[in-house]
Amino acid sequence: xxxxxxxxxxxxxxxxxxxxxxxxxxxxxxxxxxxxxxxxxxxxxxxxxxxxxxxxxxxxxxxxxxxxxxxxxxxxxxxxxxxxxxxxxxxxxxxxxxxxxxxxxxxxxxxxxxxxxxxxxxxxxxxxxxxxxxxxxxxxxxxxxxxxxxxxxxxxxxxxxxxxxxxxxxxxxxxxxxxxxxxxxxxxxxxxxxxxxxxxxxxxxxxxxxxxxxxxxxxxxxxxxxxxxxxxxxxxxxxxxxxxxxxxxxxxxxxx
Numbered sequence: 001x002x003x004x005x006x007x008x009x010x011x012x013x014x015x016x017x018x019x020x021x022x023x024x025x026x027x028x029x030x031x032x033x034x035x036x037x038x039x040x041x042x043x044x045x046x047x048x049x050x051x052x053x054x055x056x057x058x059x060x061x062x063x064x065x066x067x068x069x070x071x072x073x074x075x076x077x078x079x080x081x082x083x084x085x086x087x088x089x090x091x092x093x094x095x096x097x098x099x100x101x102x103x104x105x106x107x108x109x110x111x112x113x114x115x116x117x118x119x120x121x122x123x124x125x126x127x128x129x130x131x132x133x134x135x136x137x138x139x140x141x142x143x144x145x146x147x148x149x150x151x152x153x154x155x156x157x158x159x160x161x162x163x164x165x166x167x168x169x170x171x172x173x174x175x176x177x178x179x180x181x182x183x184x185x186x187x188x189x190x191x192x193x194x195x196x197x198x199x200x201x202x203x204x205x206x207x208x209x210x211x212x213x214x215x216x217x218x219x220x221x222x223x224x225x226x227x228x229x230x231x232x233x234x235x236x237x238x239x240x241x242x243x244x245x246x247x248x249x250x251x252x253x254x255x256x
Contacts, residue, residue: 027230028230028231028232030231030232031229031230031231031232032229032232032233032234034060034229034234034235035145035147035234035236036060036144036145036146036147037059037060037061037144037145037146038057038058038059038060038066038123038144038145038146038147039057039058039060039146039147039148039149039179039225039235040055040056040057040058040123040146040147040148040149041055041056041058041148041149041150041218041221041222041225042054042055042148042149042150042155042156042218043150043151043155043214043217043218043221044155044159044160044214045090045212045213045214045217046073046075046159048075048077048078049073049075049076049077049078049107049162049163049166050073050075050107050159050160050163051072051073051075051087051090051100051104052070052071052072052073052213052214052215053069053070053071053072053073053107053110053114053214054068054069054070054071054214054215054217054218055068055069055070055114055218056068056069056218056219056222057121057123057146058149058222058225058226060229060235063226063229063230065222066121067117067121068215068218069113069114069117070214070215071103071104071105071110071113071114072099072100072103072104072105073104073105073106073107073110074104074105074106074107076106076107076166076167077166087100087101090212091213093210094210094213096213106167107163107164107166107167107169108167108168108169111169111172115172118174119140121144122140122142122143122144123142123143123144123145123146124142124174125139125140125141125142126139126140146174147177147178147179147235147236147237148174148175148177148178148179149178149179149181149221149225149235150178150179150180150181150221151180151181151182151195151196151199151217151221152180152182152195152256153178153180153239153248155178156175156178156239157178157239157241157248160175161175161246173243175241176240176241176243177237177239177240177241178237178238178239179235179236179237179238179239180238180239180255180256181199181221181224181225181228181235182194182195182199182256183238183250183251183252183254183255183256184228184233184235184236184238185199185202185224185228185256186252186254186255186256187252187254188228188231188232188233189202192256193256194256196211196217196220196221196224197211199224200220200223200224203224203227203228205220205223205224205227207220208220208223236251237251238250238251238252238255239251
């Protein structure tokens with residue numbers, strides 16, 4: 001079924017899987033049964049176009065990270081000069097400029113690989129491929145359910161549709177609902193947090209890595225959602241987009 005951690009290329013990230021430091025929680029009696037099997041923690045980078053696409057799979061029962069998908073994304077509308085200046089300004093401070101240019105690929109290729117990755121983990125109906133990438137004709141049904149978890153609505157409400165339009169790629173149906181973790185945080189703890197750092201601070205969790213490096217932000221958001229689940233929060237979709245109209249409705253009256 002492919003639920004194991006090894007054997008699948010996930011973009012070269014060497015971050016260890018399992019429980020991030022400081023999240024080896026003793027299971028509380030008030031922990032609620034969640035409505036899905038896995039959370040997909042997503043945090044995009046890039047304002048005009050997506051430049052980084054990192055996603056972690058969190059097992060809601062074990063509160064462990066099972067795998068990590070990470071790609072740098074080459075934009076469509078930038079000139080070479082604009083791109084060099086922008087990437088150096090954003091990723092140079094992390095020492096990642098060279099790595100970005102070596103590995104960045106078109107968004108359309110990223111989504112194709114992401115779909116294959118979801119299928120590999122039993123999260124999406126898929127047609128199996130051979131080692132050389134050819135379709136075998138054998139199909140695999142989705143065996144597990146999942147929800148996207150983001151720090152805000154922007155990633156999936158705004159940026160995914162925008163990038164799909166720019167890249168002329170039909171937006172996958174799984175992007176029509178998501179969890180804005182800030183809204184769950186507000187309505188569970190009754191305390192407003194404007195961003196990831198505020199939530200980390202409110203929960204007494206240390207920020208690890210570089211803020212606005214996508215893979216590090218995903219790692220930190222994973223720690224927040226794990227803590228919230230252990231504290232008894234029910235993590236449900238906070239926003240849904242109508243397929244026909246694109247109109248977005250929200251679960252909570254009080255939102256961030």
